[in-house]
């Protein structure tokens with residue numbers, strides 16, 4: 001059972017410096033072969049431990065076994081050639097060298113199920129597993145086979161659904177799909193993006209979540225944010241569709257962002273994983289600041305549906321900063337619980 005205002009991180013945590021170069025996306029692994037397999041497992045266990053110590057309620061894997069939230073999943077699929085690389089513009093924002101889809105895509109074996117089983121052994125608390133959403137996957141690839149973003153997204157949705165079902169069987173309580181693309185490609189999202197997401201989540205007995213954000217705190221994203229004006233109303237495009245969708249939880253960015261809180265009203269009825277921790281700044285929020293952000297949201301979401309969280313993944317941050325931010329998140333939620341007359345312990 002979750003306490004009121006159950007806290008969780010969106011996804012990634014920084015990796016230990018013995019595993020990969022810190023504060024860097026797509027950071028190469030420092031070890032190889034069996035050593036790497038063991039080291040990833042150790043980091044996964046450590047990340048769960050640190051979340052628990054910080055007072056986080058819903059435990060994630062911290063993405064310790066993945067180099068990147070999209071590409072690591074794709075690497076495990078057939079039909080994608082990682083040697084054949086093309087430069088594409090990711091989310092209309094920055095160029096990256098990405099692999100090419102050269103044939104029919106399929107998942108020959110599970111990608112994360114062994115990791116999820118291991119995480120399940122680390123804690124009796126609920127666990128959450130993030131997967132890339134279909135639309136965000138196609139945006140991180142060059143397609144020379146399907147030649148249709150919609151068709152490829154649909155194939156990915158079917159593959160994601162297979163993986164998600166196995167993760168739930170391994171004991172995962174919440175499956176989260178990361179769809180930052182929903183903040184960029186509005187027409188495609190409306191035409192087929194939400195339908196593809198629902199296909200990925202079809203028939204899951206766990207809770208399901210979709211995370212839509214303005215991205216990691218890297219330069220390409222902060223530069224883009226600077227062009228968005230004083231009010232960020234991108235969620236206005238996706239929220240009406242998500243409110244009507246089969247997805248249980250919507251995860252959004254809020255702290256230090258220019259998202260008007262009243263947009264949360266559009267998804268009334270859904271659970272809201274509200275970002276109360278900025279991942280684009282090393283400054284640690286105070287528990288009072290976290291509580292104030294959450295308190296502000298209570299006007300638009302019922303307390304029993306509010307899930308305090310981070311704005312996005314914390315992979316690019318220094319480790320201690322990420323730890324301190326998790327502690328602040330848990331402490332801020334506790335302040336608000338006390339105000340609502342419920343402490344974490346009393347449930």
Ligand SMILES: [Zn+2]
Nearest residue numbers: 213215312313
């Ligand atoms: Zn994010």
